[in-house]
Amino acid sequence: MNDPFASGKARGWRVFDASNFERDARYEADVAIVGTGAGGGTAAEILSRAGLRVVLIEEGPLRSSSDFALLERVAYPNLYQESAARKTKDKGINILQGRCVGGSTTVNWTTSFRTPSSTLAFWRERFGLSDYRDDLLAPWFAHMERRLHIAPWSLPPNANNDALLRGAQQLGIPAGVIARNVESCRNLGYCGFGCPVNAKQSMLVTTIPAALDRGAVLLSRTRAERFVTRGDRVVELQCAAMDARGIAPSGRTVGVRARHYVTAAGAIGSPALLLRSALPDPFHRVGKRTFLHPTLISAAIMPDPVMGFSGAPQSVYSDHFLSVDPIDGPVGFKLEVPPLHPVLSSTTFTGLGEMHARLMSQFSHAHAMLALLRDGFHEESPGGTVSLKSDGTPLLDYALTPYLWEGARRALLAMAELQFAAGAHTVLPLHEDAAPYATLDEARAAISHLPMEVLRTRVASAHVMGGCTMGSDPTQSVVDGFGRHHALENLSVFDGSIFPTSLGANPQLSIYGITARNVTRLATSLGGKVENDDLISLAMIGPETPPVIGEGARL
Amino acid sequence: MATALPDGTERAAAIERTVRGLDTAIAGLTPSVQGELAQLFVLLRAPATRVIATGVMRPWHLAGENEIERFLRAWRFSPFTRLRGAYDAIHQLTYAAWYGSNESWSAIGYPGPPAVA
Structure with missing residues (x-):
């Protein structure tokens, strides 16, 4: 079985495990992306194809098909957040989330749904997301369905x-x-332990290799600690290299400077990164409205x-x-x-x-x-709140x-x-x-x-959403409908954390499609050359651009 | 657990294997969760807190099966969520260590992962 990373590294892919770093390191890029799951992977490919230089930062390890032993005792500690035993604050809900190159897409069960129409209607009505229409999003979902062989x-x-x-x-x-x-x-039925035959079209075997082929840099075992800001711009991303077991920082630091910064660390990781960075949050929205599909x-x-x-x-x-x-x-x-x-x-x-x-x-x-x-569609379902433990790691408080x-x-x-x-x-x-x-x-x-x-009824979650929610009203949300931070001009959020409610469907395809739309717009604004003209014109629909819906919606 | 354990010398080996599995599982948790578990084990180990928190009068190696089952049951159905959470942690860690091991699979009819060419 061909291991794409073994052959890619032989071709000169720039893939580094920061736990091996013997001294501090610095990187520069057009775009720094934190997280390599559905959002980070999709963003990396589209930005790289547009000719932009990308650095990908992943806290978990790089594990690929030749490492996937199909054993739970190997998979959970290696590929999942907190050994697949991540809990909410009162321990009432066990959360399954990936923590490896490819994020949850490496270990998910491959289920793919477009964002339900009823969910989009609710977002338009309640959160001012007027462009989140079925007809405008359908081409993006179709694009990613083709890219990832979704059928x-x-x-x-x-x-x-x-x-x-x-x-x-x-x-x-x-x-x-x-x-x-x-x-x-x-x-086989072993999707949850990493696909040993590279059949699953996760980020690990699709978008990330495509980005690496175009010169992107991948740093694994690298924890994004904080964004450093000056005025309304991020000027640096400070990271900690992790130890070989991936449990604690090794003491080496990694600094990344870029024109634009993306957080795609998932709906617990992204709000935690924003909180650690103490970014402007005058209405205390970061970490709020976190949903789980209990x-x-x-x-x-x-x-x-x-x-x-x-x-x-x-x-x-x-x-x-x-x-x-x-x-x-x-x-x-x-x-x-x-x-x-x-x-x-x-x-x-x-x-x-x-x-x-x-x-x-x-x-x-x-x-x-x-x-x-x-969850998230009723006033008695306001979601949970992500905060930081004393060591800076995230804690989700979710009341049932x-x-x-x-x-x-x-x-x-x-x-x-x-x-x-x-x-x-x-x-x-x-x-x-x-x-x-x-x-x-x-x-x-x-x-x-x-x-x-709680702790009588068994409750689990494999879908974390919200926490950096999008909306047209900056007093009620963290980012706009394109994932752009309301206060910082060169920071975007591209993951499930932008969803203002849960979805009512497994999230991966929603993250792929919505990220593809939002990152295509970003690529264009950074001067990148996006190949697909139809998608560009679609990505330009929305606030701050003249409406061209009639023309743009063709595809 | 007792009913799933083999007899005789295999029993000691199975227990040893499970304890090692527990160590591995705990080593994979975050430092803050390891800290919480360390607190739990300190509470269970010290005689005074063991008696108060669990009702188990004798040291663990002398404690009877019924006594241990009573303690787990009390925590499982405790009015305090912290004790229910501690019970759940013991439940999760123990069964993960036990059923993570190939030796436990034949008893439940699990053939193990398929060979991948």
């Missing part, structure tokens, strides 16, 4: 996904096939083997429960399934001793379903409100009903007070009385 999964779903499909069909609930960013996928989980034992570790992890979804109520009514939820591997399953399954051992002894017959709550708990209970009920409809022997809502239930009536009676409390 509906064409093989049959694995048994774990098929249970969601069967349950939905039995109950007459609409369900659909998920689009995935893969090429020549072998249907996720409820229902496990079930099926009569036939499920082998939830094998096959494309996510291929079926249902948006039925997102459309029952208005978007600003009782919280809606998206239904999907998670892959089931021994560590992730055993740590997520509730219970101890005998009950837990019995559950794990039926591991090959285990199915699980996820309900992702669409009664509004969200009401949805959590509804979600556990809905999932139990779907799982029994799919033929489940027993259903176990993941809650400390719950037990495996053999009938729907039994499950219903129990779920309606389960205390909905």
Whole structure:
């Protein structure tokens, strides 16, 4: 199997692991990008193709296909934030987030949705984002879908996904096939540990290699500490080289000077970087409105083997429960399934001793379903707040409100009903007070009385959004609709942190498409030569330019 | 955990392996989370705080299975979120260390990762 980084380095790619640095280092570029995930990767390729010099800064390690051992005990400490055990302040929500070159795109489950129309309508209406229209964004999504081979999964779903499909069909609930960013996928089911065959079209194998081919510099194990400003401009990015284990700074520093600076460190990392930099924030918006798609989980034992570790992890979804109520009514939820591997399953399954051992002894017959709550669309769902611990690392305080708990209970009920409809022997809502239930009536009676409390109800998240939210009103937001910082003229935010609500869909394609739009405009403003004229004219639609919608929307 | 453990000499080896897995897992956490866990282990180790916080009267190596189960149950269903969080940390670390190891897989019918050519 070709390892793109092995062959790229042989061709002269400028890729450096700062943990090896024996002295302090300095770099200069047109654009310095913090973070190499969906936002940073997309930005790096478009800026490099436009002829601009780019430096990419990544706190995590560079790991590529030849390193991907498909073992949880290797993947979690190497590729995830806080060994895949990142928690909210009260420990109530476990957050899965990537921390490696490629960011979460290296370890995600490849699920790709465009930003839902109803979400965009809410953004236009509530946050003044008048250009966030389906017709204006569709070409950007289409562009990135082509770039990353995003297409509906064409093989049959694995048994774990098929249970969601069967349950939905039995109950007459609409369900659909998920689009995935893969090429020549072998249907292994190990996407969460890094794709060993480079089938997943993550940033690691697409945009980052394209940028490196055009002379971009990649610094791994480099933590962006702070932006230094003078007047309304950033003049330097100060970074710390990390030690070989990536846990603590090594003592070496890395300074980066650029004409323009981009933070794409994710919806916890970007607000934390802005807070450490003490940038102007007169209305205290940085770190606010951080959303998680708080996720409820229902496990079930099926009569036939499920082998939830094998096959494309996510291929079926249902948006039925997102459309029952208005978007600003009782919280809606998206239904999907998670892959089931021994560590992730055993740590997520509730219970101890005998009950837990019995559950794990039926591991090959285990199915699980996820309900992702669409947070941020109601006044009782204001999101969490990112602040800094005493050592400068981020901490997310996210309160699960009664509004969200009401949805959590509804979600556990809905999932139990779907799982029994799919033929489940027993259903176990993941809650400390719950037990495996053999009938729907039994499950219903129990779920309606389960205390909905933090660290009793199992809640997880794999989607962090918000914290540097965009909007037309600088008193209510951190950046404008193009990701440009309201106060600093040469700083942009290109990641999921700009979303002013959650999405109601897995975020990667929203980040790709919206970043492509915003960075194309940036590239042009920096004098870069963007190749695709149609996309340039689209990127120029918006505030401060004459409206050319009629012409620009062609493609 | 007891029901998942093998008997005899394999038992000691399995426990040793799991403890080493715990060390590895903790080494991968951030310094601030390692600090929180260190506080938890100090509390569990000192006899006075052990008795107050867990109700386990005897030193850990002499404590009975029932006694340990009672303590975990008390923390799991505690009215204090901090104790529930500590229980969850023990739950997560222990099961991650146990099921991260190849030796635990045959008992649950997990074949291990596929060979990739």
